[in-house]
Each structure stands twice: as structure tokens, then as C-alpha cells.
Amino acid sequence: MSDLHDYKPAMVMFGLQVMYAGVSLTTRAALLQGMSPRVFVAYRQAIATLVIAPIAYFTRKKRNSKCLEWRSFWWIFFTTLIGLEKVDMRSVRSMAKIIGTVLCVSGAVSMAFLRGPKLLNTQFLPSKSLFASEGGDDWLLGCLFLFAGCCCWSVWLILQVPLSRCYPDHLSLTAWMCFIAMLQSAAVALFFDRDLQAWNLQSNLQLSCCFFTGISSAISFFGQAWCISHRGPLFSAMFNPLSTVIVTIFASILLHEEIYSGSLVGAVAVVIGLYTVLWGKAKDLEEFHVEADPKPQNDQTTVKIIVDQIDLEEPLLSDKINRS
Structure with missing residues (x-):
């Protein structure tokens, strides 16, 4: 049972990556039908709040009301500047984490930008590909937005470590995050999409996509916070490139997307890098247990x-x- 308990964070993170892959596919499907991205995000966070808030209320724990004061907020902010992941260049496990991180990032980038010879689904020519780039001049702007989103997501992962120590009720914390995200996204959507017709859901597919992504947001926030509190932000972040591999597999099977050799090489690099980082984190965990054991x-x-x-x-x- 102890071995199964040790594997729980990895299993949760793998399940979350499968969920993220589904979110990417369903989001693209909703946007292809003309739904506003800002309205879609607002609906997504609203559904996430409606799902997680009742659960957090009826299962709430006794907690200290002082844990969300401004002093605690600044303490959480400054701890992110210190650094939460120890790196020793002379240690094998630290080098494994660095090399694994480089492999994961390089693999994800190669899957996105490298092509090479076609391997699968060369006979299919879908009329409107799910991943077809139609932006033209907006392609660079989209990359900048994605980079900014990755930076914000990284800061969010790091903040979960001190925040979990101060506010250990992950369900309640998830409900608050979804509620605040709903208010922010709704304000942005109302500012840019002033036409009320943009808020109308024109098909059952759009409604289904909003419900699926909203429920996934509630589950993913809670799962990420739980995993970070047990294994740290690096452990959680290293699973993110795995969703790129899963999206590629789902797209090739369900949507007959073409698979290139560059995507295959990138997927192999992501898997190897992920296992390398997990090996380094496992060695860190073993050392922690050895230091924690008493010396009779x-x-x-x-x-x-x-x-x-x-x-x-x-x-x-x-x-x-x-x-x-």
C-alpha cells in the first residue's frame, strides 16, 4: 500500500494531462464554431465555480482565518523569489532533473515546429484541420500570448507551495480561484465583447465544450494543488509536455491528423525527459526520508x-x- 501511495501523485498528474488534452481539443472545436474566446473562458470559469463551490462548502475544514491576510500574501510572494528547488551541479540527481527538463522542453518545441517526413494518416486530407494555422499575421502574437501564459502558469505552480502550507484546504482554495477567475474573465469579456449576441450558445457542441472544460478546470486546480503540496512544483510542471503527446495521439486517431517524424522524435524526447526528472525527484525523496529517520x-x-x-x-x- 505504501508503494501505491507513492505513485498516487504521478497517476493524478497523468490523468490531469489526459484531461488537459481533452480540454485543448474541445476548446478548439468550440472556437471553430465562431464562439468568442473571452466568452468561452468566462463560461468555463463560471461552470468551474458552480461545480467546486458546493463541494468545498459542504466538506470545508476548520481553518485559521488569518491565513489570507496581507502579511501572509507578501510572505508567499517573497518565498517565490528565494527558490524552492535545490540544484547541486555536483549531484547526479540534480543533473538528471536539469537534463530531463531540457529534454522535455526540447521535445515539446520540436513537436510544435519540426515537421519532417509524414508517417501516419497521409491518405487523409481533412477539409478543416483542428490544428490548422489560419491566423496569418497573428501567429507571432499568439506565440507571445502563449509564452506569457506559460510564465503565469509557472508562477502559479510555485505559489502553491507556500500557499498550501498557509491554507491547506485545497477544495476551498480551488473554489476561490475559480470564483476570482470568473469575475476577471467576465469583466474582460464584457469589455471587449459588448454585443450580447456573443454570449449566446448557438449549438449543443458549444454547451458541451463549456461544461467539459469547466469541470476539468475545477478538477485540475484541485489536483495540481494536491500534487504540488506532496511533491513540489517541478514534479507537477514536468508532466505538462506530456499533454502535447496525448493531444497528438488523440488527433491522429480521432481526427486523422497527419503525424510527422519531428512529432515522433519530440514525443520520445518528452517521455525520456519526464522519466529522467522523475528519477531525480525519487532520489530527492529517498534522501529526505533518510535524513528524517532517527539514528538509534x-x-x-x-x-x-x-x-x-x-x-x-x-x-x-x-x-x-x-x-x-
Whole structure:
């Protein structure tokens, strides 16, 4: 049972990556039908709030109301500047984490940009590909937005470590995050999409996509916070490139997307890098358990020395008493 408990964070993260892959596919499907991205995000966060808020309310735990004060907020912010992941260039496990990270990132980038010869689904020519680039001049702007989103997501992962120590109720924390995200996304959507017709759901597919992505957001926030509190932000972040591999597999099977050799090489690099980082994190966990274990040998030696000293001192004290 202890071995199964150790594998729980990895299984949760793998399930979340499968869910993220489904979110990517369903989001693209909803946007292809003309739905506004800002309205879609607002609906998604609203559904996530409606799903997680009742669960958090009825299963809430007793908690300290001071944990969300401004002093705690600034403490959480400054701890992110110190660094939460120890890196020793002379350690094998630290080098494994660095090399694995480089492999994962390189693999994900190669899957997105490298092509090469076609391997699968060369006979299919879909009329409107799910991943077809139609932006033209907006392609660079989209990359900048994705980079900014990755930076914000990285900061969010790091913030979960001190926040989990201060506010250990992950369900309630997830409900608050979804609620605040709903308010922010709704304000942005109302500012840019002032036409109320943009808020109408024109098909059952759009409604289904909103429900699926909303439920996935609620589950993913809670799952990510739980995994980070147990294994740290690096462990959670290293699974993100795996969703790219899963999306590629789903797209090739369900949507007959063409698979290129560059995608295959990138997928192999992502898997190898992920296993390398997990090996380094496992070694860190073993060292932590060794340092946490008590050392009974030293205690027994200390007790033995004290007893021997007492045995030596007692006769001397008794002789002094007899002489007096």
C-alpha cells in the first residue's frame, strides 16, 4: 500500500494531462464554431465555480482565518523569489532533473515546429484541420500570448507551495480561484465583447465544450494543488509536455491528423525527459526520508557512556561518605 501511495501523485498528474488534452481539443472545436474566446473562458470559469463551490462548502475544514491576510500574501510572494528547488551541479540527481527538463522542453518545441517526413494518416486530407494555422499575421502574437501564459502558469505552480502550507484546504482554495477567475474573465469579456449576441450558445457542441472544460478546470486546480503540496512544483510542471503527446495521439486517431517524424522524435524526447526528472525527484525523496529517520545507534552510544560514567562515579562517592 505504501508503494501505491507513492505513485498516487504521478497517476493524478497523468490523468490531469489526459484531461488537459481533452480540454485543448474541445476548446478548439468550440472556437471553430465562431464562439468568442473571452466568452468561452468566462463560461468555463463560471461552470468551474458552480461545480467546486458546493463541494468545498459542504466538506470545508476548520481553518485559521488569518491565513489570507496581507502579511501572509507578501510572505508567499517573497518565498517565490528565494527558490524552492535545490540544484547541486555536483549531484547526479540534480543533473538528471536539469537534463530531463531540457529534454522535455526540447521535445515539446520540436513537436510544435519540426515537421519532417509524414508517417501516419497521409491518405487523409481533412477539409478543416483542428490544428490548422489560419491566423496569418497573428501567429507571432499568439506565440507571445502563449509564452506569457506559460510564465503565469509557472508562477502559479510555485505559489502553491507556500500557499498550501498557509491554507491547506485545497477544495476551498480551488473554489476561490475559480470564483476570482470568473469575475476577471467576465469583466474582460464584457469589455471587449459588448454585443450580447456573443454570449449566446448557438449549438449543443458549444454547451458541451463549456461544461467539459469547466469541470476539468475545477478538477485540475484541485489536483495540481494536491500534487504540488506532496511533491513540489517541478514534479507537477514536468508532466505538462506530456499533454502535447496525448493531444497528438488523440488527433491522429480521432481526427486523422497527419503525424510527422519531428512529432515522433519530440514525443520520445518528452517521455525520456519526464522519466529522467522523475528519477531525480525519487532520489530527492529517498534522501529526505533518510535524513528524517532517527539514528538509534548514536542514542544508544550516548546512554551507554552516561551509564558507564555513573558506574565509575558511584564508588567514589560512597567512599567519601564512609570516610566522613
